[in-house]
Amino acid sequence: MTVKLIRGRLLTFLAEPQAANDGASYRFEEDGAVLVEGGTIRAAGAFAEVKAAAGTAEIVDHRPHLLLPGFIDAHAHFPQAQVIASFGAELLDWLNTYTFPAETEFHDQVHAARIAASFLDELVRHGTTTAAVYCTVHPQSAAACFAEAERRGMCMVAGKVMMDRGAPRALTDTPRSSYDDTKRLIEQWHGRGRLHYAITPRFAITSTPEQMEVVQALVEEHPDLHVQTHLSENHAEIALSCELYPDARDYTGIYEHYGLTGPKSLFGHCVHLSEREADVLSDSGSVAVFCPTSNLFLGSGLFDYKRYRRRAKPLRIAAATDVGGGTNYSMLRTMDEGYKVVAYHGEKLNPLASFWQITRGNAEALSLESRIGTLEPGTDADLVVLNACATPAMRLRMERAETLAEELFVLQTLGDDRAVLETYVAGEAVKGGL
Numbered sequence: 001m002t003v004k005l006i007r008g009r010l011l012t013f014l015a016e017p018q019a020a021n022d023g024a025s026y027r028f029e030e031d032g033a034v035l036v037e038g039g040t041i042r043a044a045g046a047f048a049e050v051k052a053a054a055g056t057a058e059i060v061d062h063r064p065h066l067l068l069p070g071f072i073d074a075h076a077h078f079p080q081a082q083v084i085a086s087f088g089a090e091l092l093d094w095l096n097t098y099t100f101p102a103e104t105e106f107h108d109q110v111h112a113a114r115i116a117a118s119f120l121d122e123l124v125r126h127g128t129t130t131a132a133v134y135c136t137v138h139p140q141s142a143a144a145c146f147a148e149a150e151r152r153g154m155c156m157v158a159g160k161v162m163m164d165r166g167a168p169r170a171l172t173d174t175p176r177s178s179y180d181d182t183k184r185l186i187e188q189w190h191g192r193g194r195l196h197y198a199i200t201p202r203f204a205i206t207s208t209p210e211q212m213e214v215v216q217a218l219v220e221e222h223p224d225l226h227v228q229t230h231l232s233e234n235h236a237e238i239a240l241s242c243e244l245y246p247d248a249r250d251y252t253g254i255y256e257h258y259g260l261t262g263p264k265s266l267f268g269h270c271v272h273l274s275e276r277e278a279d280v281l282s283d284s285g286s287v288a289v290f291c292p293t294s295n296l297f298l299g300s301g302l303f304d305y306k307r308y309r310r311r312a313k314p315l316r317i318a319a320a321t322d323v324g325g326g327t328n329y330s331m332l333r334t335m336d337e338g339y340k341v342v343a344y345h346g347e348k349l350n351p352l353a354s355f356w357q358i359t360r361g362n363a364e365a366l367s368l369e370s371r372i373g374t375l376e377p378g379t380d381a382d383l384v385v386l387n388a389c390a391t392p393a394m395r396l397r398m399e400r401a402e403t404l405a406e407e408l409f410v411l412q413t414l415g416d417d418r419a420v421l422e423t424y425v426a427g428e429a430v431k432g433g434l
Contacts, residue, residue: 002036002037002038002058002427003035003036003037003054003055003056003057003058004035004036004037004057004058004059004060004427005033005034005035005036005050005051005054005057005058005059005060006033006034006035006036006060006062006067006383006424007031007032007033007047007059007060007061007062007063007067008032008033008061008062008063008064008065008066008067008385009028009029009030009031009032009063009064009065009066009067010027010028010029010032010033010034010044010045010066010067010068010375011026011027011028011066011067011068011355011404012026012027012044012068012069012359012360012374012375012376013025013026013027013352013355013356013359013360013361013374014026014027014360015356016353016356016361017350017352017353017356018353019350019352020350020351020352020403020405021405022350022352025352025356026352026356027045027375028404029045029046029047031046031047031048031063032044032045032046032047032050032067033045033046033047033050033051033054034050034067034375034381034383035050035053035054035057036381036424036427037427038427039153039380039381039426039427039428040378040379040380040381040426040427041375041376041377041378041379041380041381042377043377044375044376044377060429062385062421062422065385065386065387065388065421066385066386066387066388066407066411067383067384067385068355068359068375068383068384068386069359069360069363069372069373069374069375069382069383069384070127070128070129070130070359070372070382070383070384070423070424070425071126071127071128071129071331071358071359071362071384072128072129072130072131072331072358072359072362072363072366072372072373073123073128073130073131073132073320073321073331073334073362074131074132074266074287074289074318074319074320074362074365074366075132075134075228075266075268075289075291075318075320075321075322076119076131076132076133076134076320076321076322076323076326077099077133077134077322077323077324077325078115078116078119078120078133078134078135078141078145078158078323079102079103079106079112079115079134079135079136079141080099080102080103080323080324080325081115081118081119081122081323081324082102082115082324083098083099083102083324084323084324084326084327085324085327086098086324089298090234090236090298090299090300091233091234091236091237091298091300091325092234092236092237092240094298094325099324100167100168100171101168103136103137103171104168104170104171106135106136106138106140106141107138107140107170109140109143109144112136112138112140112141112143112144112145113144113147113148115144116141116144116145116147116148117148119133119145119323120148120149120152120154121434122329123329124152124423124425124430124431124434125329125417125420125423125431125434126328126329126330126331126332126416126417126420127330127331127332127384127386127417127420127423127431128329128331128423129154129155129372129382129383129384129423129424129425130154130155130156130157130363130366130368130372130382131156131157132157132158132198132226132228132266132320132366133145133156133157133158133159134158134159134161134200134202134228135158135159135160135161135200136160136161136171137160137161137162137163137167137171137172137173137178138160139160139181139184139185141160142158142159142160142185142189143185143188143189145158146158146185146188146189146192146195149193149194149195150192150193150194150195152425152430153193153194153425153426153428154194154425154426155194155195155196155368155371155372155380155382156194156195156196157196157197157198157226157228157366158195158196158197158198158200159182159185159197159198159199159200159226159228160178160181160182160185160200161200161201161202161206162178162182162199162200162201162202162207162211162214162215163178163201163202163206163207163211164178164206164207164208164210164211165205165206165207165208166205166206167206172206174211175208175210175211175213175214176214178211178214179214179217179218182199182218183218185197186222186225190222190225194371194380194426196225196226196368197222197225197226198225198226198227198228198266199215199218199219199222199225199226199227199228200227200228200229201215201229201260202229202230203229203230203231203237203241204229204241204244204245204251204254204255205237205240205241205244209245212254212258213258215227215258215260216258216259216260219259219260219262220259224264225264226264226265226266226366226367227260227262227264227265227266228265228266228267228268229255229260229265229266229267229268230267230268230269231251231252231255231267231268231269231270231273231288232251232252232267232269232270232271232272232273232277233268233269233270233271233272233295233298233300233301234271234298234300234301235272235301238251238272241254249276250274250276250277251277252273252274252276252277252280252281253277253280255267256280256284261280261281261284261286262284262285262286263284263285263286263287263316263367264367265284265286265287266286266287266289266318266365266366267281267286267287267288267289268289268291268320268322269289269291269294269295269300269303269322270288270289270290270303270308270315271295271300271301271302271303272301273288278308278311278313278315279313281315281316282311282313282314282315282316283313285316286316287315287316287317287318287365287366288303288308288315288316288317288318289317289318289319289320289365290303290305290317290318290319290320290338291303291319291320291321291322291325291326291334292319292334292335292337292338292340292341293321293322293326293327293328293333293334293337294321294322294325294326294327295341296337296341297325297326297327298325302341302344302345303341304345305317305338305341305342305345305349306342306345306347306349307345316364316365317357317361317365318357318361318362318365318366319331319334319335319338319357319358319361319362320334321334328416329417330415330416330417331358332411332412332415332416332419333415333416334358335349335354335355335357335358335412336412336413338354339354339412339413350405351405351406351408351409351412352404352405352408354408354412355408355412359373359374360373360374361373380426381424381426381427382424382425382426383422383423383424384420384422384423384424385420385421385422385423385424386411386415386419386420386421387419387420387421388401388407388410388411388415388419390415390418390419390421391414391418391419393414394410394411394414394415394419397410397414398410
């Protein structure tokens with residue numbers, strides 16, 4: 001069994017940072033190390049202390065660069081890899097013009113496998129080691145995503161989308177077939193290696209009440225699984241959803257009625273929630289997923305991150321790229337845009353909190369903090385190495401950086417895949433092989 005000592009300036013979070021000087025929220029070692037054996041972290045801390053327990057382990061020295069848990073993306077669409085950067089439409093037009101035509105091609109298993117490999121290549125190139133992923137309606141698309149993640153040893157949450165209306169015929173299933181396909185995929189992939197199945201109705205617009213009843217049945221039969229869907233992204237989407245479900249109190253009420261809220265339910269976007277809807281998500285422990293690059297690109301609206309956190313009934317929040325409505329695979333770029341959205345509301349998101357969000361924060365939102373998102377002994381050795389001097393502009397700015405928080409903010413504001421020196425999945429370096 002391979003034993004490896006990975007050395008660097010170690011940073012891991014213990015709790016959500018409340019300010020840029022909240023030293024109690026994280027652990028930082030100027031000369032730190034992570035001891036990895038068989039894909040698992042055995043120890044992490046000061047290099048001298050960890051080395052004493054490392055025996056003859058191979059030492060990989062990444063100093064002076066930062067060593068953190070791998071980034072986590074809580075909402076992405078791998079079949080949209082070829083429609084990222086598509087011009088000029090809001091959500092519903094964007095789906096019909098770009099997304100749905102691209103997704104029809106995923107009936108072809110060879111095509112699905114190729115795009116899955118390219119998508120995961122991009123994730124690890126940008127330092128992301130886990131994502132919650134939407135596939136297409138075709139079960140072979142989900143199988144392709146899971147197979148490629150398994151081959152790489154990645155922790156992945158994914159599911160076949162369920163949609164029986166509101167899309168081209170080539171992209172619709174039926175309540176019965178969606179149930180049967182999902183059951184087979186769960187049996188085949190959930191719990192295999194580091195894979196997690198997510199029951200995935202695309203959104204209320206593309207599911208009939210009959211299909212939503214099937215989704216409810218699946219959730220009741222598999223209460224340990226994630227559920228992922230979209231909620232309150234765009235005004236036209238909200239209006240159409242409520243038109244299609246006239247008995248629902250509001251958009252969130254549709255999912256509430258079918259029992260889809262809960263601590264493992266991931267609701268993408270949540271830009272325009274009413275106070276009642278936010279209370280429903282809070283009371284159920286559901287997760288609102290912040291997708292700033294997508295919300296800005298599609299003109300959907302501005303997620304009120306700080307208000308959602310400090311309201312009397314606060315929301316659990318994750319952050320995500322939403323590729324391909326989102327414009328970049330990078331969680332650094334995502335949080336840079338997130339900072340601007342928060343600033344628009346007259347507040348600031350401190351850089352420690354940003355890096356907590358895309359590591360431990362997102363792990364907690366996915367209910368996977370016991371395995372990923374930290375450098376705790378016994379967790380999976382998913383790591384990212386960051387170089388804050390990766391570009392000439394970053395090097396010049398770093399000449400004046402004096403604190404860890406400043407360095408993180410430089411990475412967040414100026415960084416992208418070039419700042420990711422290496423990515424480790426289950427202890428194995430993977431970016432260098434791309």
